[in-house]
Amino acid sequence: MPEPGTRRAFETSDISLASFLRCRGFPFEDLKRSGNRTLFVFRHSDELHRAVLAYANDESVPVRSFSNNLRDLKALTR
Secondary structure, rough: OOOOOOOEEEOOHHHHHHHHHHOOOOEEEEEEEEEOOOEEEEEHHHHHHHHHHHHHHOOOOOHHHHHHHHHHHHHHHH
């Protein structure tokens, strides 16, 4: 459980999931480097949790938006 005054965060190194979440309207709040991996940090919420489940259940997002977000996220990880 987070300490009072801190916000819960959802972190993922899955760039496809991060792109999907951005397509669903969730901006990432931070990038963290962990060795040669990049973690995308999102603010945790019930809506975000539902979007992660939607990704796991193969729901769709617009292809061009997904591709553009994926390209942008890859550029940030270099």
